[in-house]
Amino acid sequence: MAFSTIKELLHSAGPKQASVARGWIKTRRDSKSLSFAELNDGSCRENLQVVFSGENGDFSSVLPSLVTGAAVEIQGDLVPSPAAGQKYELQARQVRVYGGCDPETYPIQKKKTSDEFLRTVAHLRPRTNKYAAMLRIRAELAYSIHTYFRDNGFHYVHTPIITASDCEGAGQMFTATSLNLGDMKSLPRTKEGEIDFSKDLFGKKTYLTVSGQLEGETLAMALGKIYTFGPTFRAENSNTYRHCAEFWMIEPEMAFYELPDDMELAEDFVKSITRRTMENCASDLELFAKFVEPALMGNLKNITENKYERLPYTDAVAILEKENARFETKISWGVDLSSEHERFLVEHYFKKPVILYNKPKDAAAFYMKLNDDGRTVRGMDVLVPRIGELIGGSERENRLEVLETKMADFNISPDAYGWYLDLRRFGSVPHSGFGLGFERMMMLITGISNIRDVTAYPRVPGYAEF
Numbered sequence: 001m002a003f004s005t006i007k008e009l010l011h012s013a014g015p016k017q018a019s020v021a022r023g024w025i026k027t028r029r030d031s032k033s034l035s036f037a038e039l040n041d042g043s044c045r046e047n048l049q050v051v052f053s054g055e056n057g058d059f060s061s062v063l064p065s066l067v068t069g070a071a072v073e074i075q076g077d078l079v080p081s082p083a084a085g086q087k088y089e090l091q092a093r094q095v096r097v098y099g100g101c102d103p104e105t106y107p108i109q110k111k112k113t114s115d116e117f118l119r120t121v122a123h124l125r126p127r128t129n130k131y132a133a134m135l136r137i138r139a140e141l142a143y144s145i146h147t148y149f150r151d152n153g154f155h156y157v158h159t160p161i162i163t164a165s166d167c168e169g170a171g172q173m174f175t176a177t178s179l180n181l182g183d184m185k186s187l188p189r190t191k192e193g194e195i196d197f198s199k200d201l202f203g204k205k206t207y208l209t210v211s212g213q214l215e216g217e218t219l220a221m222a223l224g225k226i227y228t229f230g231p232t233f234r235a236e237n238s239n240t241y242r243h244c245a246e247f248w249m250i251e252p253e254m255a256f257y258e259l260p261d262d263m264e265l266a267e268d269f270v271k272s273i274t275r276r277t278m279e280n281c282a283s284d285l286e287l288f289a290k291f292v293e294p295a296l297m298g299n300l301k302n303i304t305e306n307k308y309e310r311l312p313y314t315d316a317v318a319i320l321e322k323e324n325a326r327f328e329t330k331i332s333w334g335v336d337l338s339s340e341h342e343r344f345l346v347e348h349y350f351k352k353p354v355i356l357y358n359k360p361k362d363a364a365a366f367y368m369k370l371n372d373d374g375r376t377v378r379g380m381d382v383l384v385p386r387i388g389e390l391i392g393g394s395e396r397e398n399r400l401e402v403l404e405t406k407m408a409d410f411n412i413s414p415d416a417y418g419w420y421l422d423l424r425r426f427g428s429v430p431h432s433g434f435g436l437g438f439e440r441m442m443m444l445i446t447g448i449s450n451i452r453d454v455t456a457y458p459r460v461p462g463y464a465e466f
């Protein structure tokens, strides 16, 4: 039998007899002559109220099964609801229980449960209002990102997940191998006794990617404007509210863009996807504003309506040095900013997003373009309230000799990166790009304060369940 989603039913053009809804019971209450159940199927935040009346059938034997968590099909008449806040309700005529649910052992109870507890039942937490809303927003945010780039002439490309290069050069890569590391005795060895990765599937050592940027650059040098949107992996042992070992990153790369163009694009992009998600997910966002982060709507206004401050690193240090007493890590020129400094600038000093640029070259990745001062590079970070760094990007070094010297300074073998240097040999142009952490963007949009709660199955140090 055909059935409708609850979202469709609640948006029906008019009442409809013989409607069918399927979903999970949120709650049930009984009065003398009537019983009411709240039904949700994940299609939207709102529940469908189902009314069981003796006038429409004998529900006495099935009612005890209609408990929180049970999966059911209800057939009945969709009629205007006298209750406030809902256009329609379903007057039940027939009930089918797909799967019962034992209220004694079902971990998802109506009373508030902590985020920490819900992480231990990550397979069931999407049944809560909060996590279902989070996952719907995640889907919409991804859609708004694709829409933004498509509307602006970018091509969506796919860069490899298994790679032999280390884009960020930070040595935080997971090794990807077909060798059976569980059987140390049978591993192929070199003369020196090291594991011989030339016997591995690819004939060399490979890793899970930390960024699609380097391969993305090669594609931008042919297609002009590209973006990637894929999983990235970092084996950094950072146990914080904003680090995951597996996260999704969006990386646009644009030929002929210089650093100011890159910053312009980053600002427009963040504003646009925030606005679109606010439009498409109004009801789900309302839940977060009500129950999770009371300042959410004000924060989103801050993100979408202010011009982001452009702040050279050297000026940032001048501001922060005066405040060193309040910081755990003291700032002086050359020190990389950490989240406490980023958040001070954004939340206390400027009170709006900040784009920090022209970082010291020693605190930046090898590919960033060297400035004429010889000590800073054309890198930029977009910093936002509550999170700090949301985006990291740069204009890329497009001069062959300068890049070769840079790579030597970083101990990067020119042989392994010959293909990357080729871009500077054959038709080199100024180009720029950035990476937006998808989970951090989710934290910004929902007000959720821990990265473990903006993805269905977080991977963080000490935790890879499910």
Ligand code: 4AD
Binding pocket: 167, 168, 210, 211, 212, 213, 234, 242, 243, 244, 245, 247, 249, 251, 252, 389, 390, 391, 392, 393, 394, 433, 434, 435, 436, 437, 438, 439, 440
């Ligand atoms: O600043 P990052 O390391 O920059 C890059 O990877 C560049 N290759 C991007 C580019 O220019 N194409 O990372 C970019 C963003 C950060 O600003 C942050 O939002 C997110 O990725 N990110 C993380 N998110 C969650 N967990 C982690 N461990 C993250 N590391 C970076």
Ligand code: MG
Binding pocket: 381, 389, 391, 392
């Ligand atoms: Mg960064």
